[in-house]
Amino acid sequence: MTLLLVALGAAVGAPLRYLTDRAVQARHSSGFPWGTFTVNIAGSLLLGFLLGLPVAPWLAALLGTGFCGALTTYSTFSLEILRLARGGERFLAAAYAIGSVLAGLGAAMVGVLIAQAV
Amino acid sequence: MREDPDLPVLAAISAGGVVGALARYGISTAWPHDPPAFNWAIWTVNVTGCLLIGVLMVLISRFWPEQRLIRPFWGVGVLGGYTTFSTATVDVLHTAPATALLYLTATLIGAILAVWAGTVLAEAVVRR
Numbered sequence: 641m642t643l644l645l646v647a648l649g650a651a652v653g654a655p656l657r658y659l660t661d662r663a664v665q666a667r668h669s670s671g672f673p674w675g676t677f678t679v680n681i682a683g684s685l686l687l688g689f690l691l692g693l694p695v696a697p698w699l700a701a702l703l704g705t706g707f708c709g710a711l712t713t714y715s716t717f718s719l720e721i722l723r724l725a726r727g728g729e730r731f732l733a734a735a736y737a738i739g740s741v742l743a744g745l746g747a748a749m750v751g752v753l754i755a756q757a758v
Numbered sequence: 759m760r761e762d763p764d765l766p767v768l769a770a771i772s773a774g775g776v777v778g779a780l781a782r783y784g785i786s787t788a789w790p791h792d793p794p795a796f797n798w799a800i801w802t803v804n805v806t807g808c809l810l811i812g813v814l815m816v817l818i819s820r821f822w823p824e825q826r827l828i829r830p831f832w833g834v835g836v837l838g839g840y841t842t843f844s845t846a847t848v849d850v851l852h853t854a855p856a857t858a859l860l861y862l863t864a865t866l867i868g869a870i871l872a873v874w875a876g877t878v879l880a881e882a883v884v885r886r
Contacts, residue, residue, distance in 0.1 A: 646783045647776045654775020654839045655768045658830070683844035691848055705783055705845075710775040712843035714804040714865070715811040716834070718873040722812070741866055744847040752851065 642701045649706020653683075657711050671732055673720040676713065677740055683712035684744040688751025693758075770827045774835015778807075782840050793852040796861050800845050805868040807841035812876025820884045 660682075661675030668674055687708040690700060717740060724733035782803050789799040814833055822828050846865050850858045 643780060643783070646779055650775040650779030650839050651772045654778075654835055655772045657838060658768070658771050658834050680843040680847075684847040687844040687848045688851070691852075701783075705786075706779055708844040709782060709842040710779045710839040712845075713838040714841035714843050714846060714869050715807040715837040715873070717843060718808040718869040719811050719815065721870055722873045722877060737866060737870070740843075741847070741862060744843060745850060745862075748844075748848045748851055 642698070645698055645702040646706040646709075649702045649704075649708075650710035651706075653707040653710030657713060671724065671727075671729055672736060673717075673724075676716050676720060677736070677743070680712045680717060680740055681743050681747045683708045685747040685751040686711075688748035689755045690751075692752035692755025694755075766827060767830045770831040771835040771838075774831040775839030778836040778839030778841075781836075782842065793849075794854045794857070796853070796857050797845075797849045800842065800849060801861065801865055801868065804841045804846055804865055805872045807837050808869040808872040809876040811837045812873040812878075813880040814876075816877055816880035816884055 657679045660679050664675040664678050665673075687704055690704050690708070694700070695703070721733050721737050724730075724736060782800075785803055786799040789802075791797045791799060811833060814829075814837065818825070818829055818833070846861075850862050853861055
């Protein structure tokens with residue numbers, strides 16, 4: 641049953657990551673990977689919120705492990721850092737790496753705080 | 759801009775995402791962690807996923823540049839669904855402060871080194 645919930649969440653989360661990335665990347669021309677940044681920060685906020693409530697195990701499997709897990713990505717994130725660095729954009733690569741980690745942490749904390757407030 | 763959802767691509771990403779997420783779930787279930795401690799399962803998932811995406815991108819550009827669904831399924835889907843940024847971030851909040859800093863740094867550095875190693879190794883093998 642848990643497997644099915646994780647699968648269901650991921651089946652929605654992964655394509656939503658792709659669609660968000662495309663929509664965001666089509667709307668700016670900077671070299672900064674705002675698309676992946678957006679899904680990673682949004683997913684951290686939502687997961688922080690879910691674990692702050694906290695929710696029932698089945699909902700954590702569906703929305704946490706499945707949806708948030710597949711919505712966010714470390715593989716594309718690291719690939720983008722490497723591409724920026726190899727393309728000579730070392731400052732942008734470092735700003736993207738550190739900025740994402742710090743913004744993700746901030747978003748997760750905000751998610752927990754919102755959960756505690758409701 | 760008008761979005762034109764490409765159904766085969768979206769279906770490949772969705773199916774790949776399910777495979778990747780189930781693999782991550784399987785590993786984290788088989789290798790449980792107590793929240794204040796270092797989450798080795800998720801660290802391993804993220805670092806191996808980054809190594810594999812480095813290898814995959816080199817293989818795709820060398821052998822299958824025309825294959826439209828390989829990158830959506832394996833890259834965006836399987837490896838994207840396998841690795842997770844949200845769990846790696848939220849884990850930090852549930853970890854003892856010194857371990858949290860170590861986990862945060864070890865995940866970021868490990869991921870960057872892994873994607874670099876995967877890319878460089880695959881490029882070296884492909885060039886032979």
